[in-house]
Amino acid sequence: MTVGVTIRSVLTDCQTGHHNQTSLVKSLTKVYDSMEMEEFFKEFISLVKHFLIVLKREPAVERAMDFVSKFCTSLQLASNAAQPASPSAAEEQDMHPVLLKLFQFLLQSHKANDKAVRFRCCHLINKLLCDMGEEAVIDDELYEKIYECMLTRLRDKFAVVRVHAVLALSRLQNPADPDCPVVKAYLFMLGCDQNFAVRRSVLSSIAASSKTLPSILERTRDAEPSVRKLAYQVLSEKVHIRALTIAQRVKLLHQGLSDRAESVREACSARLLQAWLRTFNGKALDLLNCLDVENSVEICEKMLRIIFKKASAADLSSGFDILSEEILIPLEKLTCENAFYWRCLCEHVRSLGTAEEEQLDKILPNGVVFDQYIRKFVDHMKTGKVIEVRLQQDFVLQQLLGLVGVLDLSDVVARKAIDRLIKDLLLNENVSHSIVKSLLTPYLQLHLDNDQCLISVAEIVSDIREPMTVVESH
Numbered sequence: 001m002t003v004g005v006t007i008r009s010v011l012t013d014c015q016t017g018h019h020n021q022t023s024l025v026k027s028l029t030k031v032y033d034s035m036e037m038e039e040f041f042k043e044f045i046s047l048v049k050h051f052l053i054v055l056k057r058e059p060a061v062e063r064a065m066d067f068v069s070k071f072c073t074s075l076q077l078a079s080n081a082a083q084p085a086s087p088s089a090a091e092e093q094d095m096h097p098v099l100l101k102l103f104q105f106l107l108q109s110h111k112a113n114d115k116a117v118r119f120r121c122c123h124l125i126n127k128l129l130c131d132m133g134e135e136a137v138i139d140d141e142l143y144e145k146i147y148e149c150m151l152t153r154l155r156d157k158f159a160v161v162r163v164h165a166v167l168a169l170s171r172l173q174n175p176a177d178p179d180c181p182v183v184k185a186y187l188f189m190l191g192c193d194q195n196f197a198v199r200r201s202v203l204s205s206i207a208a209s210s211k212t213l214p215s216i217l218e219r220t221r222d223a224e225p226s227v228r229k230l231a232y233q234v235l236s237e238k239v240h241i242r243a244l245t246i247a248q249r250v251k252l253l254h255q256g257l258s259d260r261a262e263s264v265r266e267a268c269s270a271r272l273l274q275a276w277l278r279t280f281n282g283k284a285l286d287l288l289n290c291l292d293v294e295n296s297v298e299i300c301e302k303m304l305r306i307i308f309k310k311a312s313a314a315d316l317s318s319g320f321d322i323l324s325e326e327i328l329i330p331l332e333k334l335t336c337e338n339a340f341y342w343r344c345l346c347e348h349v350r351s352l353g354t355a356e357e358e359q360l361d362k363i364l365p366n367g368v369v370f371d372q373y374i375r376k377f378v379d380h381m382k383t384g385k386v387i388e389v390r391l392q393q394d395f396v397l398q399q400l401l402g403l404v405g406v407l408d409l410s411d412v413v414a415r416k417a418i419d420r421l422i423k424d425l426l427l428n429e430n431v432s433h434s435i436v437k438s439l440l441t442p443y444l445q446l447h448l449d450n451d452q453c454l455i456s457v458a459e460i461v462s463d464i465r466e467p468m469t470v471v472e473s474h
Helices: 003-013 021-033 037-052 059-082 097-109 115-131 140-153 159-172 181-192 196-205 213-221 225-238 246-257 262-279 284-288 297-309 313-319 336-351 354-361 367-380 387-404 412-427 433-446 450-465
Strands: none
Touching (some): 003 021, 021 037, 037 097, 037 115, 059 097, 059 115, 097 115, 115 140, 115 159, 140 181, 181 213, 196 225, 213 246, 246 262, 262 284, 262 297, 297 336, 367 387, 367 412
């Protein structure tokens, strides 16, 4: 069998998928060892050219491109292993002549009139750079040439060429350099390229930094759902929650969990939210501390419902370990976040039905105890001029009153205690008018008779407008 046929047979076999590529690499390496380098490369590249003119992503051609890259880079790896080890060995290693000549051929061909050739050149350059490994070193001249040629291809009129030029440049970007031309090109293409496949390739390739983060966040509002989905995936993998402002975190959750596309909602809940949760070792309460609970109640409730669905009631109740023996959060530890979490958790466990009543009893006190707890909290509410503190206290009180709707009020004593509590709070001067709605909601649940409820409310209004006064007789 002639040498040409042997090379041809190997490149033919690699397309079928029925042969192990590692064994084919070894076979072709033996052919290379038995020939002069120039003679081998001439025959080799003449066959590789047949793959470069195919635009369609045929499986056979894709396998052949994978094999060509794997074979050429394997020669480089073998050459590196044969050189003696030294501290500066990585910097002194020369590129294998076959790999170097292949790079040179591709860089000479990237301006071809045929868009298929331009596409395949970018495609193969990207594969070669990836297969060379993270520790690979190339000389400055070749680096600059790849840099220059792929930047040129970023302006190609065909999207498929731009896509693979973007991928080829991903290893050459320098996010630490504020003037890096690759990063600048990426940012421009993220915002201006009309083809969503190009924007997707940039998103998957761009390094996250303070400079690129705003553009990555902007893609969560892209017109194309697949780009929005990828943006959430990239944020979950490349951006730490601490790198985002509180406003950005809330906005991401609001947009992602409310997106019209199910795939985007899934990416936000299953990827981004779970990544954030892992940052806090699965503790949703710690995650709440990184959000603006007071001004984003609805989105935080939606977030907690998603988290609660993935856990059992037993795990949730045992994980809420800040409750005292009386099943109350100590007043000195009561915050907007844990009060909000307490309410949402109790409502969730209550919604699971009678099967989880035992777990609900572990996180919810009885009505009489809770009545005294709220009274103590109201007594400690500050009436000073610090508006921020007062607003926080009002929010906490709203969450505590929300828990009243979850209490078991079948007991007459507990029912009367809560009824008396609501009336007293409506008459209390320290209770803000913003709390009234939170008070009337459980009050209406206690008084199912509309006529009797109307009379009771009228009496309360009368007491507020014309409070009774005690006249002392002398």
